[in-house]
Amino acid sequence: MESIRQFGLRGVNAVATRSWWGWGNIEDAVVGAERAALTARVAAMLPNADLTVHEPPQLASLTVADSRLEAPAPLAALASQDLADRVSHGRGQAFRDVVRNLLGRVEDIPDLVLRPGTEQDVVDIVDWCGDAGIALIPFGGGTSVVGGVEPRNCSDYAGTASLDLGRLDRIVEVDRTSRAARIQAGIFGPVLEAGLRPDGLTLRHFPQSFEFSTLGGWLATRAGGHYATLNTHIDDLVESMRVVTPVGISESRRLPGSGAGPSPDRLFLGSEGTLGVITEAWMRLQDRPRWRAGASVLFDDYGQAVAATRTIAQSGLFPTNCRLLDPVEAFLNAGTQSAGGVLVLGFESADHPVEESMRRAEQICLDHGGRLPDGISLTDSAAQAARPGAADTWRSSFLRMPYQRDAMAAQSMIVETFETACTWDRFDELRAAVLAAATAAFTSTGTVGVVSCRFSHVYPDGPAPYFGIYAAGRWGQTVEQWDEIKIAVSEALITSGATITHHHAVGRDHRPWYDRQRPEPFAVALRAAKSALDPAGILNPGVLIDPTKVEHTA
């Protein structure tokens, strides 16, 4: 289980209690000495912040509207009107979601939570919702940070239902020769990896939400994962998909590559539950890596650090990890002081040693003024146990971040992120625009904050910058303060030519900027496709696209 434990899992069958209001498991929350240390770090950075701890309300104390829906008899066994179910399926895990929960502001929760046990159940549910005019919202693991699972603005529907595929959680078939497996969409990351391990295989898709998100959710949102280069998005790991649409089941062929018309899978990837419900997929797998190399490279000059990172991204070396942390990010999340930031590099292979690639990347860094005070770590897991290296430190910190975010959110801090991508030629300007917009918004909202930047992924033609916002807010107003910062920075992203999202999806929260980003003829095509596949307009309404208006009479 060691590899799964590395990803913070308590063990696939361990008992843990999911928080109804915040990230992950209650048992893993940041408390005690860890919270005190975190509070002290934040206080050092933002000395005037009021970091009083606010406790979440009791679930039973919440005032919520009664469910308007009763499942028909054949679906009754799949349906729940339980308060905890409805509340925990009512929103995702964005900062604004967590804070609204903390404040007891629980509106727009689904009338029903539906848990199909078979694909036919999904078909029956889709049919019922279509006939009855019920908005149906696929839930995945519910870790959306863009309002993707929240039944907002659904007043012209007969009701709202959350579709939780958690019971469809099996690895159905493994093809060892082609290194692929047919996997049900409701499987969570740790269960998936544990199931592949006996065959020596791994999907190696490790988003920050890994423990609490599902394969179907990753596919529907084009999630970004483990690989900093090459297979950055889940898209490239898909061999074929099965999708239940209101007009029938779509199943693409298992093909390693094809040029037969526009890719069917690429229409459903990123469709965020608006075109159909993904029930299973054949996924491309990897052999478990044996050789690893890693290093942390310190720079005195951030421009040089960016240039080194770009050179590596364009080298064809394809590091697995290539995360450039700017000085703020390095200090906050890796505890490292460095005027020009830190580049965390990692290589891995199941087939051959990776030292030569690491040495070449090191040379590129040295050529740009980088320093490697701890040198390079090389491991061969067949010969030795992997020692904790920079990548491990980063990974632990990475998976801990959402818990820390929740602790700080309860102490009036505004802790959120922007993630985007742009071409290399535009990066300096983009970063400056984001810093300026955030700083101005801090002032106008009466907050004081800092902005950090790391590259979550890098491409030959540009980075995917991930900006962290840490600001001291006023308790009770941090959602509104955040929303104003969000508008200002999103505007900066769009006017700088970047994308409103690199791997967090569009959902409801990114719609105003997504609508400006996408080419209008593509919107015309997507709207037409949506109307044809979902004529009743029941699938996740409000996400991505407004369907042609449908009258719901049921």
Add this chain to the structure above:
Amino acid sequence: MESIRQFGLRGVNAVATRSWWGWGNIEDAVVGAERAALTARVAAMLPNADLTVHEPPQLASLTVADSRLEAPAPLAALASQDLADRVSHGRGQAFRDVVRNLLGRVEDIPDLVLRPGTEQDVVDIVDWCGDAGIALIPFGGGTSVVGGVEPRNCSDYAGTASLDLGRLDRIVEVDRTSRAARIQAGIFGPVLEAGLRPDGLTLRHFPQSFEFSTLGGWLATRAGGHYATLNTHIDDLVESMRVVTPVGISESRRLPGSGAGPSPDRLFLGSEGTLGVITEAWMRLQDRPRWRAGASVLFDDYGQAVAATRTIAQSGLFPTNCRLLDPVEAFLNAGTQSAGGVLVLGFESADHPVEESMRRAEQICLDHGGRLPDGISLTDSAAQAARPGAADTWRSSFLRMPYQRDAMAAQSMIVETFETACTWDRFDELRAAVLAAATAAFTSTGTVGVVSCRFSHVYPDGPAPYFGIYAAGRWGQTVEQWDEIKIAVSEALITSGATITHHHAVGRDHRPWYDRQRPEPFAVALRAAKSALDPAGILNPGVLIDPTKVEHTA
């Protein structure tokens, strides 16, 4: 110019005469001693073949219908009714196209050839055709082998026009930092590469049609190129696209990666002119490679050769060239006798030596019983001129094939290909099914022939097999004989779970099998998108999808 000459180009500005009936330039046709040698090789393989040479008819002797269209005054300067223009834009470069030309069977040619000089010209042409009910067929370079540019079954249109973007052939802008360039869609391969060379850049997209096909054609058909692994299709080299649709211009953002909804570019990639006309694209470029390594590996057992190739495809070594030729292919196109076939391997890099990768691939081959009688060739173009190696021999042969095909087509030979892809677990069965179907079809059509197989590209989860058909037909009937073989083998591809095309597109010829391959809900979505973007149904009708029927009254 040396690198361009390697690809068979006469020189960008050299004078050459395009053949109206067959492949490429008249000056490059297979004649004299080359033809005699080729004829002798074929005669040795198929001793009873009647290889009498048949000459093409004179262009002026062809009987063709008069043009039914007159361009309106503002477009008159862009329009041609010239016989040679109309005939040469009436079909592609498939075997059946060439033979029909040789037989003087020239039907269904466009009424007009239109040559826009600006994007606004394209908009005006699309508007005119929409208003007048004229079928508009984007031509690219006209190397379609699937009936993609042939105005067949267009009787319910007011006429047909071929859209030749050859005048839109400029590299508009180069972003050296991000290694990308904005390039007009009508540019041909050699002009594109020559234009990038001063910046030390290359697109490195070298389909067999490289000299005579265009960027826009590559994008519209999801062309396969140089790279045997990783960026196999042009799709992955696209940063953004501009497409003129009847409802407006679609322009995606320049982004190295994005997760904002389904990818707009992926809808237009592979749309084969049915959704819009691609006018330009920002393409991701490469630095020109400096280090190269290559080898030819002989195997005694084909199963072992396949296993070695699969292991390399799954190794993460990412060879640039990884073409496994079966014994028939090795003999016919590389002149090599080997009971288990030949694996042609190549590595290249602009950043670092590739010997270590080559040595590891060699070891994998040795582990599977491979032999390297000529060893490994290593070159560093900064230190030495590249010596011709196995990859060069292969490349020359590769670019010469269409000319040889034409020579043999005029000698009653049936020379064509099937290209597909499947997962590794299915390859043996697929190959057996294709051989059985082709052999049975040889018998039923009264031909005698052989089938070869090479892998054009390989993926971790499967190969892209490329089957060659060489059969002795009866002059005057080879098109019908081929069509019967085509039906039998296409059936085998589809029933074996493979794709009807890996990189030759769907066009009109692959429609019956494509319609069975694609998921029906995707067809519903595509049809809706088509109707929304092209309400008059004028764009390349009959390709990919039948639009909702539109009454044309003009």
